[in-house]
Amino acid sequence: MALLKLDGVTVRFGARAALDSVDLAVAEHEIVCVLGPSGSGKSTLLRVVAGLQPADTGRVLLAGTDLSGTPVHRRGVGLMFQDHQLFPQRDVGGNVSFGPRMRGADRAEQRRRVAELLELVGLPGAQGRAIASLSGGEQQRVALARALAPEPRLLMLDEPLGQLDRGLRERLVIELRELFGRLGTTVLAVTHDQGEAFALADRVVVMRDGRIAQAGTPLEVWRRPADEFVARFLGFDNVVAARIADGVADTVWGRIPVPAGSPEGARDLLVRPAGVRITAAGGDGPVYAVESCTFRGNHVAVRLRPPGGPLLEAEVPLRDAPEAGAEVTVAFAADEVVVLG
């Protein structure tokens, strides 16, 4: 059974639906990341589950129980926000012991729990430190320890690593995944950073205008974005209008093979940059001008301008990088082509 279930949840602010009939289930021990551009309804989703925002219609169920009459502090959900919201006047121990103290744990029990949690988040012995003396990453760990302290059935994270620098985020996200796996925590997290979501989640949910545009494992969504919106949101810009018949798509980029069994007719096509092979001018199809070459570590991202239509990006090995300004033709690999819905 799903630990958390949203059943046709709608939240309106005036005429606008911040959540529009959302159905979502989160299984016990699952880590689900909700992803989407600003204003797509991610925070509203968390707020509705936490009880900070009532739903206009629909139901939120935790372990099968309708939460509509249950106040925030009795829902058994933990919330951790982007800005940590630590109590600045209390030390680390005072922050982490907040939940157990509110639940009436005695001092010895509080001390034991705080020590255990600080150990868990990689800050052993930090009980007496002042919040102001901590780095951003350390504050994030304290906030996590505080959110975990009351042993919530569901932990919700709102842009948990939002303010930290990229290197630290990349390290922490791996640590978080490992930690949640070890504890068996059920997590519903919100982020606008797809890298973070894909590294953390068992399942990602992409939102658009209050609706779920696509849900699936990171691999499924990455391999087969459902539509142009999801493809572009994931950073795939090689999208082109196509007419598909007999396993080949006719486009302004030339004729592109599509995977066997693809639907036919007028469709949008996503071509992953890795599926674009540059050949010297003289191959089939349109001649492209090499507009730019950007070094990306283990490959070069090459932007190609066709005679008409959108730019085409190719990912080429360092040794095959063309000169900017050169004229080339291209060949496409069908297994890097996705017919969008």
Ligand SMILES: Nc1ncnc2c1ncn2[C@@H]1O[C@H](COP(=O)(O)OP(=O)(O)OP(=O)(O)O)[C@@H](O)[C@H]1O
């Ligand atoms: N209290 C409110 N009153 C009026 N409109 C609101 C309120 N809260 C949210 N909205 C609107 O609802 C929509 C969804 O907002 P929400 O904060 O859930 O989006 P989000 O995806 O979390 O965005 P961000 O990534 O910028 O935090 C937006 O159009 C927002 O302006």
